[in-house]
Every structure is written in C-alpha cells, then in structure tokens.
Amino acid sequence: MSGQGFHVHGPHDHELEHAASHAEHHPAPGHDSGRRSMTNQIAVCTAVIATVGAVFAYMGGLTQANAGLYKNNAGIKKTEAANQWNYFQSKSTKQSLAEFARDTSPDDRRQAWQDKIARYEKEKGEILLVAQKLEEESRAWDRQSDVQLHQHHRWAQATTALQVSIALAAMALLTRKKWLEWGMLGVAAGGLVVGALAALHI
Template sequence: MSGHGFHVHGPHDHAVEHAAHSSDKFSGNIAVTTAILATIGAMFGYQGGATQNDAALFKNNAAIAKTEAANRWNYYQAKSNKQNLAELAMTLPNVDPEKYKADVARYKSEKEGIKKEAEEWEAKSAEWDKKSDAALHQHHQWALATTAEQIAISLAAITLLTSRRWLQGATYVVAAGGIALGLFAWLHVDPIGTLLAKFGGAAAGH
C-alpha cells in the first residue's frame, strides 16, 4: 500500500514475489510457469477481443446489406405497381393498347434488373451474417482458452502457498487444456461442436 492508494496483486504477482524471497527451485519453476501462462493468457485475451470486434463489424455490414436489399425490393414493388396500372389501362375502353405496351415492356425489363440487385444484396447480407456467427463462435473459443489460463495461474498461486505437488500437475493439465482451446480457435476447429453434431446425428438416426 502507498500513500496514493492501494494496489491489488494478481496470482502472478504473488508467485513472482514469493519466488523472489525463496531460493527453492520448485517455487522458481512455478513463478516462471505463471509468467508464461500470463503471457499466453494475454495473447488469447487480445485475440478474443479482436474476434468480438470482427463479429460486430460483420453484423453491421449484414444489416447495411439487408437495408439495401429492402430498398431494392421496395423499388421493385413500385415498378410492379406501375406495370400493373399500365396493363390495366390497356384493357380500358376507347384506349389504344399500343400506347401503353412500351411502358409495360420497359417496367418489366427494369424490374428484372432491380430484382437481381435485391437478390445480390440479400446474398451479401447472408454472407456477412455467416461471417459474424463464425467470428462470434471463435470469440467464445478464445474466451474459454483465456479463462483456462487464468484458472491455471490461480492454481499455480495456490501451489506456491501450499507446496502441493499434485496441484502443480493440475496447473499444467489446465494450462495445456487452455492452450489446446487456443489452438482450436486459431485453426478454426470446433471439436466439441463436431462431436455434438456427430452424436446428435447418430441419435436422430435411431
């Protein structure tokens, strides 16, 4: 504590402080381990934040594309109304149908182009939505990996305080699990989702 306030120490800080006052090789190894895990956790946390931002950006792009598609469909409907009115006028008595035939052909041609644009914008919107969902899922994977590393660091701190060898093993196991989750996120691999889909499909088959 200082005269300017207080500082809350994290598990890694306690590990380093403990190792600094101890010549025990066991304590030194744990301190180095926590430093490495803190670095890995920080990297995972950064990737998690980046993918979350990507997901939000992609979702915004999907909304913009959806709005553009809606605008095109509204324009398409307006052309359809004009075409319908022209076709109706052709059936009225004492009206020359040829006068409106060109208008009907023009509206029909314009509608085709507008429809194509609307469908293209809808496809873009669906594509951005898909990218957003993928980025958000990857964010969750990075978040799980980060959480695992934080738990491993906490276990390392408890290991230093208790000198329990089995806790050291637990620390390494949890840390390895977090690193594996980080690798899965980096490689865009979802083993859990794959297993669930596989067992879900097998269950549906029965």
C-alpha cells in the same frame, strides 16, 4: 488482464510475487535445491502462460469486434435489399396500372402503354437481381459474424483456463503442493488446446 491487451495485476499475481519473494529471502527449514527448482519452474511456466494468455485475450477481443462489425454489415445489406424490394413493388404497381390503361385505351394508344409495360418488366428483372444479390451478401455477412462469435467464445474459454492455471500456480508456490503444480500444467494444457481449436476455426 483487460480486453485491450494491457496487463492488470490481479490478486493471484501479487500472491505469486509474494510467494516467490518469500521463498527466496526466507527459505524454510530443510529448504533444498528441489524446492528452489520447483519455484523457478513455476515462475517460468507462469510467465509463459501469462504471455500466451495475453495473446489469447487480444484474439478474443478482436474476434468479438469482428463479429459485431460483420453483423452490422449484414444489417446494412438487409436494409438495402428491403429498399430494392420496395422499389420492385413500386414497379409492379406501375406495371399493373399500365396494363389496365392499355386494356382500356383506344387502339392508337395501346402500343405506347405496351412499351411502358415492357420497360417496367425489364426494370423489375434488374431490380430483382440486385435485391437477391444484396440478400445473399447479407446472409454471407451473417455467416461470417457467427464464425467470429464462435471463435470469440473459444478464445475466451482458452483465456479463462490460462487465468485459472495462473491462480493454481500461485497456490502451488504458497503451499508447495506438487499436485497443484500438476494441476496448473494440466489446466494450462487444456487452455492451449482450446486456443488451438480457436485458431483452427473449430
């Protein structure tokens, strides 16, 4: 099964098909309705598991893509915040120079410099608010990215469990071992639980 949601036949898929075909066309001695029932049950379970696995694989790919997108957004906001802090520093430098000029100017020029200082102080306050807002947005995107990445890991674990379950189904069909059928169901149930945890953001 690929990341894009297309189904790619693996070795276990071919074994399943072969085992089912062999059981249907070449029944073993003493073959009874119980064994036929077992084959049918495993075939149906495998189809259901493969379908759910395809959904889980899609969700895994989606959350991985979202995690990368959100991390990229966080980087963009962080760069914008850094630009604002540089702008803030530039205004601080201009304010310091204006204060020096005010302190060394004749009395008739001091008010003009004081007005510039007040303007720079006001501009710095506005820039500070923008920079802080951008930093908070960057942190928010980072948090969302982490949530999506955690979900991706859950979906990947669930998908892997279902793939193992399908492999056990193939082995159960080939060997006619009941414990392998139970193993298939157990691993599939575990995969469904992990998938539910992913859906619930746990």
